[in-house]
Each structure stands twice: as structure tokens, then as C-alpha cells.
Amino acid sequence: MEIITGYTGKPHITAEQARDLNQGIVGTSSYVMNVGQKLRLEVKSNNELAMYDGILVHQGCAASIKKNTYDTLTIENGTQGMKRIDLIVARYSRSAGSGAESVEVIVIKGTPVASNPEIPAYRTGTVQLGDTVDMPLYKVRIEELSIKSVDKLFEEVDNLGKLSGKCAYAWNYYTAPEIVVQAGTRYTLRKDTIKTAGGLCVVNVYGAIKTSESAAAAVLEVTIDDEYSDAEYVRARTISTNDIEVNATEIFKNLGAGTHEIELKLYVDASQNASATLCKDHTYGMSCIEV
Structure with a gap:
């Protein structure tokens, strides 16, 4: 048995322990917390999106966009006469060499087709095992040269004060x-x-x-x-x-x-x-x- 939330005289709390604790409180799946603008997505143009502040918990791994700021995402140009679905995900990854971990928001480009476009494939796995794992956040429908719609894919969770x-x-x-x-x-x-x-x-x-x-x-x-x-x-x-x-x-x-x-x-x-x-x-x- 090891103490987690206590002073031992040396650094001892690991990311794995913190994620286990988050999973016990929030759940083992991936969620956006009821904080800030909850990663709201705004279409700035047909090539630019802004994702505003909020916190997500991805299989226990917490990551955030700082309050009163936003991340800029780039959407590649559409194609005349074609349709496409791009997927916006939060990607957890761990360096095989250094063990350094990160979460970044990326756009996975879909395949342009004449009709019935499909959501592109994304990474699945287990964060606690060091897999590269994507958390789907939004799907972006593109028809010809224009963004037609943006649909939220994540689940939000209330804080304990609201649940009570x-x-x-x-x-x-x-x-x-x-x-x-x-x-x-x-x-x-x-x-x-x-x-x-x-x-x-x-x-x-x-x-x-x-x-x-x-x-x-x-x-x-x-x-x-x-x-x-x-x-x-x-x-x-x-x-x-x-x-x-x-x-x-x-x-x-x-x-x-x-x-x-x-x-x-x-x-x-x-x-x-x-x-x-x-x-x-x-x-x-x-x-x-x-x-």
C-alpha cells in the first residue's frame, strides 16, 4: 500500500495514480467537464475553427484549454462536387523513449466522396497502458468548399454540487x-x-x-x-x-x-x-x- 495524497518527503505521486483517482470519481470513459466554455467550437471561416476553454478527462487523463483562451484548428479546403467528414479529437500519446505524455487537439481529415461520406478512422486503446488514444470531440461536415455543420460527439458530466x-x-x-x-x-x-x-x-x-x-x-x-x-x-x-x-x-x-x-x-x-x-x-x- 502506498499513500497518494500525503507528504512522504520526496516526489511520489504518479500520473497513473492520478488517472486512477479521476476514473474513480468521474468514470472510466472520456468526458468534458462542466467548466468554462466546455470546449465550445466556433466556425471562424471555412478553413478555421476556434475551440474555447474547458477541461476534459480522457480515460482519467485530465487536459485543458486555459480560461479565456482558445486553440485554433485548421480545416483543409473542400473539393468542388465532393463531400467529406473531418473528425476533431483529443489525442493522448506517450513517448516510447522518454515516457513524456501529452494531449493535443488534432483534425483527422476524412475521405472526399460524391455522396455518403464516412467518419474517418481514429485511434482506440487504453491510456493506462500507454496506447495512443483519441477522444472524439466533434465531426465537421464539409460540402464542396463550405463547412455545412459541426456536431458534438462528447459526453458532458456535471460537478458533484449539481448532481447533489x-x-x-x-x-x-x-x-x-x-x-x-x-x-x-x-x-x-x-x-x-x-x-x-x-x-x-x-x-x-x-x-x-x-x-x-x-x-x-x-x-x-x-x-x-x-x-x-x-x-x-x-x-x-x-x-x-x-x-x-x-x-x-x-x-x-x-x-x-x-x-x-x-x-x-x-x-x-x-x-x-x-x-x-x-x-x-x-x-x-x-x-x-x-x-
Whole structure:
């Protein structure tokens, strides 16, 4: 075991350790951070682009364009009657001799064709192994002598302060009591309020239930804003008369920003003479994560 974030009396922190730490915080793929102008690209002319300040994390390797500055990128002339797609990438490389590492933004020129141009090939691999690896940032469509469009290819990630403002709710009961609900009744197991920022919400429900008759389904249901006609719901169900662990997930798309009521219920999907049971000593619960 080696200490990373601590004083040892000599230089000891390696780039590999820093990248591992970044991967643990941000993720193992490649992202642009929510900082500065987030590497915004501006078309200056048909041959010149400007990429403005921001920070990227490429498989854990952080690189930046300084605040209030930009890098200039050159696009080669187009060809009369032809179409082309150029790819703008951030390229990580390591010198085989000295071990010096760098990240630079480069333009990979595509092949001019009469129609249906393709994105040019780029380098893939693993930064931590010293491979030369490209992070695609933008594709530039060129028709004849003009740039027709610029499309962003990278994924942005929010900082922890913004993520904490989004809904992240979870509730469970580790050793459920046995609860039996007859047909015609929806039994509320848990009701809470959540606050969302207006994004998509991934809602999950789980537990162990059974039905008294195989012709009827026992159902665990999570609803949000159930008092409204456009309420969202997710349901896990079974027609087994034995204890069965069920699990279901749905994406709720229509929640606006604000406070909502989330409710976990048990019922039997039958008109009469049947019951649903929440099975004893199993875990049950619900969660809601906004993305």
C-alpha cells in the first residue's frame, strides 16, 4: 500500500495514480467537464475553427484549454462536387523513449466522396497502458468548399454540487412483516416526497410477494403524483402462490421540476375472492434516481 495524497518527503505521486483517482470519481470513459466554455467550437471561416476553454478527462487523463483562451484548428479546403467528414479529437500519446505524455487537439481529415461520406478512422486503446488514444470531440461536415455543420460527439458530466441537487431517493425495509391485502384494496406501504430538477427519473420497485390464486396477480406498485390523471407508475407482479422476489424498473419522462409525492403500494389484480401477500422476512423497497 502506498499513500497518494500525503507528504512522504520526496516526489511520489504518479500520473497513473492520478488517472486512477479521476476514473474513480468521474468514470472510466472520456468526458468534458462542466467548466468554462466546455470546449465550445466556433466556425471562424471555412478553413478555421476556434475551440474555447474547458477541461476534459480522457480515460482519467485530465487536459485543458486555459480560461479565456482558445486553440485554433485548421480545416483543409473542400473539393468542388465532393463531400467529406473531418473528425476533431483529443489525442493522448506517450513517448516510447522518454515516457513524456501529452494531449493535443488534432483534425483527422476524412475521405472526399460524391455522396455518403464516412467518419474517418481514429485511434482506440487504453491510456493506462500507454496506447495512443483519441477522444472524439466533434465531426465537421464539409460540402464542396463550405463547412455545412459541426456536431458534438462528447459526453458532458456535471460537478458533484449539481448532481447533489438532483433527486436521489431510496427506501427499503430489510425484514418485511407479512401483509395480506384483499381484492379491491390498495395498501400503502410507504409514502414520501421527492424533489426533482426536471430530468428523466429511473424508478425501481422490489420485494417478495405472492398471490392466493394463480388466476390473479399480486402487484407491488410505485406511483408518483398518484392523485393526478397523468400519474407515472412502475409495477412488479407475479401469479405465483409461493414467495417470489420481484423487481421492475421504469423511466419516468413527464415529471417537471419541483416536489412530488412517491408512494409504494401492494394490491391484487383481481375483481374478487383473491388476495396479495407481502412475504415475511424479505427486503422490499423503492428508489428514484434522476439522470
